[in-house]
Amino acid sequence: MKRFLFRALLAALLAMLLAAGLAWAAWSRCQAFLAEAVTIPASGLVIDLAHGSNGADIVEQLAA
Numbered sequence: 550m551k552r553f554l555f556r557a558l559l560a561a562l563l564a565m566l567l568a569a570g571l572a573w574a575a576w577s578r579c580q581a582f583l584a585e586a587v588t589i590p591a592s593g594l595v596i597d598l599a600h601g602s603n604g605a606d607i608v609e610q611l612a613a
Contacts, residue, residue: 596610 598607
């Protein structure tokens with residue numbers, strides 16, 4: 550019984566460490582994204598989303 554409890558606690562500790570590492574990585578990437586400047590032309594920016602367009606189409610328009 551002690552062996553099972555020890556393994557369960559060890560597994561829980563490892564899971565919490567993994568979750569903390571993933572949360573830190575997500576927070577770090579989010580902060581880097583928020584710190585990046587957005588360049589908008591003086592004429593403004595208009596994105597025309599056609600009916601049935603998907604995420605790849607939108608990203609392609611933004612990259613152009």
